Amino acid sequence: MSKFVDERIYTLQAGKVPVFLKLYEEEGMEVQVRILGKMVGYYFTDIGPLNQIVHMWGYDSLDDRFVRRKLLQAAPEWQSYAAKMRPLVTHVENKILVPAPFFQVK
Helix, strand or coil: CECEEEEEEEEECCCCHHHHHHHHHHHHHHHHHHHHCCEEEEEECCCCCCCEEEEEEEECCHHHHHHHHHHHHHCHHHHHHHHHHHHHEEEEEEEEECCCCCCCEC
């Protein structure tokens, strides 16, 4: 059970959501799931602010997040993917979400 969720929102260049999702599925997803472990959700916006990717990852502690993200950034396959992905992104927002006392993150 995760203690909190790391929510990441990437705003992309207009019309680049399909390109981003295809690149992620083919080159980024396997390494990210393998290293970060607890994907809570992976979405794109359809109403409201458009051209956004929203993904969430569960962690047991801030130390757990730090170690896993450091390993991800060091992975050669992630570095290769990130070099292709970054030019599609215009803005990144990151939040740490803490569950309400009555909710258990799965």
